[in-house]
Amino acid sequence: MTNGFQLATLLLQIATILALSRAMGVLFARLRQPQVIGEMLAGIMLGPSLLGWVAPGVYLTLFPNYFVDGVVRSSVDYLDALSQVGVVLFLFIVGLEFDPAMIRQRGRAAIAISASSIVVPFAMGFGLAYGLKSFFDSEQQANFLPSALFVGAAISVTAFPVLARILAERNLQRTPLGVISITAAAINDVLAWVLLAVVVAITGSGGSQGPLWKLGLTAAYIGGMLLVIKPLLAQLNRLFDASGRLTHSVVAIVFLVLLLSAFTTEKIGVHALFGAFVAGFIMPKGSDFVRSLTERLEDFTIVFLLPIFFAYAGLRTDLTGIFNVQDGAVTLLIIVVACVGKIGGAGAGGLLSGLSKRDALGLGVLMNTRGLMELIILTVGLELGVISSTVYGMMVIMALVTTAMTAPLLSLVRRGGVPDAVRSTQDDKIYTVLIPVARPESGGPLLEVAAHLAGPEPKNRRLVALHLDRMSGADLYRGVAGGMAHPAAAESLAPLLEQAEERGISVEPQSYFSRDIASDIARLARSTNSDLVLIGHHTPVFGRALLGGVVHRVLTGTDCDVAVFVDRDFQQPRRILVPFLNSTHDRLALDMAGRIARGTGAAISIIHVSKTGPDDSASVAMEKSFTDPTQKQKVGIKVVHDDSPIEAVLNELSGHDLVVIGVSEEWGLESSLLGFRAERIATESPTSLLIVRRYQPSGV
DSSP, rough: OHHHHHHHHHHHHHHHHHHHHHHHHHHHHHHTHHHHHHHHHHHHHSSTTHHHOOOOOHHHHHHEEEEEEEEEEETTTHHHHHHHHHHHHHHHHHHOOOOOOHHHHHHHHHHHHHHHHHHHHHHHHHHHHHHHHHGGGHHHHHOOHEEEEEEEHHHOOOOOOHHHHHHHHHTTTTSSHHHHHHHHHHHHHHHHHHHHHHHHHHHOOOSSSSHHHHHHHHHHHHHHHIIIIIHHHHHHHHHHHHHHOOOHHHHHHHHHHHHHHHHHHHTTTTTTHHHHHHHTTTTTTSSSHHHHHHHHHHHIIIIIHHHHHHOOOOHHGGGGOOHHHHHHHHHHHHHHHHHHHHHHHHHHHHHHTOOOOOHHHHHHHHHHHHHHHHHHHHHHHHTTTOOOHHHHHHHHHHOOOOHHHHHHHHHHHHSSSSSSOOOOOTTTTSSEEEEESSHHHHHHHHHHHHHHOOSSOGGEEEEEEEEEEEEEEGGGGGOOOOGOOOOOHHHHHHHHHHHHHTTTOOOEEEEEEEEHHHHHHHHHHHHHHHSEEEEEEOOOOOSSTTTTTHHHHHHHHOOOOEEEOOSOOOOOOSSEEEEEEEHHHHHHHHHHHHHHHHHHEEEEEEEEEEEOOOOHHHHHHHHHOOOOOOOOOOEEEEEEEOSOOOHHHHHTTTTTTTEEEBBBBBBBBOSSSSHHHHOOHHHOSSSSEEEHHHHTTTOO
């Protein structure tokens, strides 16, 4: 194989890996599973377990062997080098985003839970290894202590980034369960890597002084990093603040620290990954410097390098050899021991720390997720020769199963308890408005409309301001502190909250990560018992219609009334126009106009467009909407006979401050997924519009 052909093969391999991993990741995200599961499966699919078994010719073409100086080499060796670099960078990012402040703030309980969630599964895994000794290679059986220690360490790990993602998706990060689990998982990560370093130090040491010497050097290395290198790195933060950006020199220094740290631990004998984690751990925390550095590194690492690691791990995983009754039973036993040890250990720690039985069990389920961290540790064990390829395959399945089962099990545990977001504890008379805010400038006008709709009495209204931040692929792996959304969330809600404070209006701010904005708005509307979702108008990706794209999905997929507000320099209204054709949405428009008028004293003009002649339906609807004898609104009805309802409404717009109009095809306002429909009333009206759609459980 020539050098040119080697490069072409490598480029084809990487392109195939990226395409399949991205496709599988998106598929599993659609199934509401962590994207990492799909990418892990993509790696296995490219290996001998599927591609090599189903299409061996294609497999050998994609991953050929070649001769170098008469020695057979595999083209996979190049992927190995890239995957190792990717994992080193990833562990650096994990350390970079670990904030010791979480431990100081939530301290003893989280430490106790984390300790129990490691000690119990470690002990069970250690014992299990001896029971499965025959499944290890003969050399491993001859010196079995390192292998048993490694299995215990591997079963003890928790995937902190995946756990953070699950909490964020289910809006549990601010609950006691979310706070304690994210802190315990972070501590678990640190303890797991220290434990792994100890196991690696013991592995392959010939005499009694070997591991002690390695551990002594490791202690000296950690001391040097904390006492000498960490204070020097604080200067990088000052350089960043002075220049306002990450310069090439600063990035070069960071890479130098990372590489030398990983090199040092590799030479000591506790693996380069431990050094990469420590290098990230000692970086300055909670600063713009760290955030900028993370953003600079994570896209390339997570989108490009980690899928290569998954593929390389999959190429080393041959599951065809364990497709028999005996090996299948052993794999099931490993899964059971891993689940019982982790859920039982973490749950027991939670009970001792004062959690309820439900929350303690939920904590154990969350800590049982393993994901990418497990795959990294297993790969280290295979490289060190402490586990056989058969055991490696079994434990890869365990990692996939325990990660995939976390979200469904958590739903089962919490069924009947507090739902994903905080439910309203108020009585049914309170009118609740959910206000999704995408852009900061839309928050103030939306608050004004919401306050008018919810009524003037604070005790009878509840306003919930919501910002959903779209999750990038990188967010899947990031250990987001507390699972909270990007700082942009606070910026998006700031104008609304400032205006609410000035006017003395009580607002509940909520901000979360989301991978499906419309679905999460609908779910939060249910969990907050919202009577109305009030959303701003945003131009969809396709077409120009106001009611397309995400707005269409919110209108049609939310289990409550929905209003879309189009702001045209909205002020407190004095005259409100309500077009009326007697649809259920038109009758809701009357109700909404009445709510606004009661608080503002605005006059309401109803334009009833009739094509067939006299019709008293508008009068009947008006009487139903304005029955409160203590609230006398100024309401007038004008009946217009016109074959073009749109033209009739446009002719009446002059002199009005707000148009409240129901969704209907006759008004040219029909919810559309792609939004290609021209909407003349919406586009030609000089006044603000409130476009409403009544929730219809029957689907009518």
